[in-house]
Amino acid sequence: MGELIDKAKGAANEAIGRGKQALGDHNRDPDQKAEGQAQELKGKGQQLKGSVKGALGNKV
Incomplete structure (x- = not known):
């Protein structure tokens, strides 16, 4: 779910x-513009975190 x-x-x-x-x-x-770039980068990090959770079974 996470x-x-x-x-x-x-x-x-x-x-x-x-x-x-x-x-x-x-x-x-x-x-x-810089604030937008930072927020987009944060979003990419969150997506990566979700992918890792999915690969490890939400144990992260």
């Missing part, structure tokens, strides 16, 4: 991060 939750949270953070990056580009706001 695998699916981590993957869902990761996907959401990636999508929100990409949106923030796009807004940062559009508004010429490097801080917002």
Whole structure:
């Protein structure tokens, strides 16, 4: 069960991060773009964590 939750949270953070990056580009706001990049990276980490949990049977 934890695998699916981590993957869902990761996907959401990636999508929100990409949106923030796009807004940062559009508004010429490097801080917002950097925040979006960090959030997207966090999402990728959560997705990886979910994959590891799935491979190890949620014992992580």
